[in-house]
Amino acid sequence: RALSNFSRILDEVDANHAVACYCISEIYRQLDDHEQQSHYWGIYSNIVQSSQKWRFNCEQLNLPIPS
Numbered sequence: 001r002a003l004s005n006f007s008r009i010l011d012e013v014d015a016n017h018a019v020a021c022y023c024i025s026e027i028y029r030q031l032d033d034h035e036q037q038s039h040y041w042g043i044y045s046n047i048v049q050s051s052q053k054w055r056f057n058c059e060q061l062n063l064p065i066p067s
Contacts, residue, residue: 002023002027003024003027006020006023006024006027007020007024010024016047016051016054017047018044018047018048018051018054018057018058018063019057019058019061019063021040021041021043021044021047022040022041022044022058022063024036024040025037025040025041025044028040041066044066045066048065048066049066
């Protein structure tokens with residue numbers, strides 16, 4: 001259900017929602033789907049690296065900040 005809800009955020013609210021991408025990446029990591037985990041981690045990384053707003057928000061949530 002969480003995967004469905006976070007995917008809906010990307011589809012219907014904001015395709016560049018860093019937190020949703022991070023959470024989807026974590027769900028796939030726990031499901032041992034390394035291909036999908038890597039895909040969503042890459043999207044998350046790109047968003048955080050290119051958006052000061054998302055970088056700040058993720059720092060506030062103590063999410064990892066890719067270098």
